[in-house]
Amino acid sequence: MLVTITATRPAGAPWPATDLGYLLAKNPATVQSFSHGFGRSRVFYPEADEARCTAALYLEIDPIGLIKSRNLDSADFSLSQYVNDRPYAASSLLAGAIGQVFRTAIRGTSKERPQLAAAAMPLTLRLPVVSATAAFVERMFAPLGWTVTATPLTLDPAFPAWGESRYCDVTLTGEQRVCDALSQLYVLLPVLDGSKHYWIDGEEVEKLLRAGEAWLPGHPDRELITRRYLGRRPTLVRSALARLAESDEVPAAELDNAVPEEGDGVEEGVVAAEGTGNGSDGTSDNAVAVAEAQEPSPHTSLATLRHEAVVAALKDVGGKSVLDLGCGGGALLRHLLHDRYFTSIVGVDVSVRALQYAARKLRLERQPESVAARLTLKQGSLTYTDASLKGYDAAVLMEVIEHVDPPRLASLEHAVFGAARPEAVIVTTPNVEYNVRYETLEAGRLRHRDHRFEWSREEFAAWAEDVAAQYAYTVGFRPVGEVDPEVGAPTQMAVFRRGDGKITGPTNAGRAEADRGSQSTQPTQSPKSTQSPKSESSERSAKSEKEAN
Structure with missing residues (x-):
């Protein structure tokens, strides 16, 4: 050569x-x-x-x-x-x-x-x-x-x-x-x-930072470069991004898109539901982290566009008190905390390590008391109900649902829409149709190693409309990122608003089952390959009614 x-x-x-x-x-x-x-x-x-x-x-x-x-x-x-x-x-x-x-x-x-x-x-x-x-x-x-x-x-x-x-x-x-x-x-x-x-070991981090010191912090694809250079080793990638974030040129929030350790919830939206996945550590054996799929263009990252879209949607629905469910490393929390429009913010994640990471990156100990008092970090699983989460204007599930095994979605739906029941719920998830536009993403691969599924626009709409009907919400849809005329936007968003109608969701027996949380350890599979989200939810509801009778 x-x-x-x-x-x-x-x-x-x-x-x-x-x-x-x-x-x-x-x-x-x-x-x-x-x-x-x-x-x-x-x-x-x-x-x-x-x-x-x-x-x-x-x-x-x-x-x-x-x-x-x-x-x-x-x-x-x-x-x-x-x-x-x-x-x-x-x-x-x-x-x-x-x-x-x-x-x-x-x-x-x-x-x-x-x-x-x-x-x-x-x-x-x-x-x-x-x-x-x-x-x-x-x-x-x-x-x-x-x-x-x-x-x-x-x-x-x-x-x-x-x-x-x-x-x-x-x-x-x-x-x-x-x-x-x-x-x-x-x-x-x-x-x-x-x-x-x-x-590839820890020495590669030093090589990367030493060789790229003069130009890597300012590169728009520095995260992609870091991931591929370090062989997508989660611990090494996060270490390198943390070192890069010490530079004034790199926003600290970019760390929240780093590949998490297996079983770790540091990535934004990782729920890390207990007992899921095929591997002994709770991850899928054949899942592959694909960093480049997170960036739709070399200019503004998809993560940034997603944060901006979520903040805009929260203001549209008048959500001043907000639950960030599956907050991970605090990417969205950082935006909410720095905007005085939001008066009360709660970040919830199953991973204690993720919450500690978020607190450190948000520098809560250095914030004025008036700022820090607006934020609460809380450990909890989104598949279990929590009475303390009731009474908020809005809840956000940003890049969360795709990390939940399909059999456990019913528990999450009830915990959020049925038990917490905020005035509005904002949900974002990848659009699997857009994956063909990522040149470095192999056919059939998902965008992240911990994704249990990725839905098409039709599948996401079917799931959202079914949830809205069951829990008396109305729902609208918005694209996030540049819209491709053939495959749509890279991220899809659903904005739920609570109506005054009667809840037609799971019966008491079904809710009790949701409160306990499913402990299924079935192999991970995509809803697309089995049945539509709408038919699956209908089947769950029918089964719950049968058990109640």
């Missing part, structure tokens, strides 16, 4: 282009060789004059050495260990070689040319084979100031009908410091490829 770095001397510049050699600490007049555990790399200069200078890093992979250092997560299939794209596609192997060969350059130091090392210069980077779509390459590098040219590679030029491969030829042009350009390649090559050739 190959990467080239070309420096062009601007008109009137006092330095020749060959000074690139000083910044890289590699003499243009010689060919240098370096040994790695997985192969050998060479640095040479195809061209070097005062106007233009190009340094090339060529990495030759040793298949046997690669097998010895392979990622422990890789499939142990004998043929795939030898027949793969690692020898030619830019990946963590090339990033590792860049980090070793250009270590001094990445630090941004140069004894001979210190001023030049600190200055931006016209650069062109070329990566002939990158394992990523052109759109994803653009998304990663364009916000950093690069002009991106990504040309998809055909499977076989002799057979154009076969179409394009999943690789592209990438050229980046722009004015950058050499140290920044190299550090960006070091971090983003594994992100583009989506895997690493070695075991």
Whole structure:
């Protein structure tokens, strides 16, 4: 695999282009060789004059050495260990070689040319084979100031009908410091490829923060980069985001979208219902966290749009006293607490750790007494009734219901709509139809490892209308995020308002069962694959009436 770095001397510049050699600490007049555990790399200069200078890093992979250092997560299939794209596609192997060969350059130091090392210069980077779509390459590098040219590679030029491969030829042009350009390649090559050739541990957090110190905090997709670079390891991702949040450039609320530890409720809306899932730790064995699915665009995050939509809906229904049910790490609480419109706020979550995390990130101990007095954090399960939650203007279930096993939805419905019974209830949940718009989300995968299901717009509407009818509410629907004409918005919202009609929901026997909470440990399944939410709720109601009789 190959990467080239070309420096062009601007008109009137006092330095020749060959000074690139000083910044890289590699003499243009010689060919240098370096040994790695997985192969050998060479640095040479195809061209070097005062106007233009190009340094090339060529990495030759040793298949046997690669097998010895392979990622422990890789499939142990004998043929795939030898027949793969690692020898030619830019990946963590090339990033590792860049980090070793250009270590001094990445630090941004140069004894001979210190001023030049600190200055931006016209650069062109070329990566002939990158394992990523052109759109994803653009998304990663364009916000950093690069002009991106990504040309998809055909499977076989002799057979154009076969179409394009999943690789592209990438050229980046722009004015950058050499140290920044190299550090960006070091971090983003594994992100583009989506895997690493070695075991990911706590040291990777330090590598990421050190290499991305100058540019990662300001990148609009910093969370996506962090997740993919750290292999979606929940603890490592949250640790890195916490460190990034210490910078003034990163809102602390972004931490609340970090992948939670398995069984942890730190992600916003995670209910962590006891005894659910297939795994021994309460998570689904085949669930996969997909961070990139949380961001619909490289500009305003879906999480931010969702918070804004929920706050607007609360004001529309006159909800000054609010229950944030499944508050997680306090993402929404932060918005509510800083808006004086909301006079009383209660955050409820089953995870004590999540509540402690929320209190710490909201800095309650530093808030004025008048501000802190408006907020109460309360531990509790949303599938059990709680008399203290009665009498509030509005309740919010933001990205919560999809974390509940379908057999337990009836308990949650009764606890919120039947027992707490606020004047209004706002519910948001992913729109599964929109998942096809996420290029990095595999077909059939859900957006988060803890999602028990994701509903289409029709399924969500059927569930919401059935709940509204049972508990004497009216319901309306709003899109959240950019609306696609074919698949709708990435998030869907239902706004319930309490009516004056008689509750036609579960009978006394059914409510008693809901109060106890279901202890089902059935395998996780999507309502879409079994029956519609409306028919399932009707069946539950009929069963409850039969038991009462």
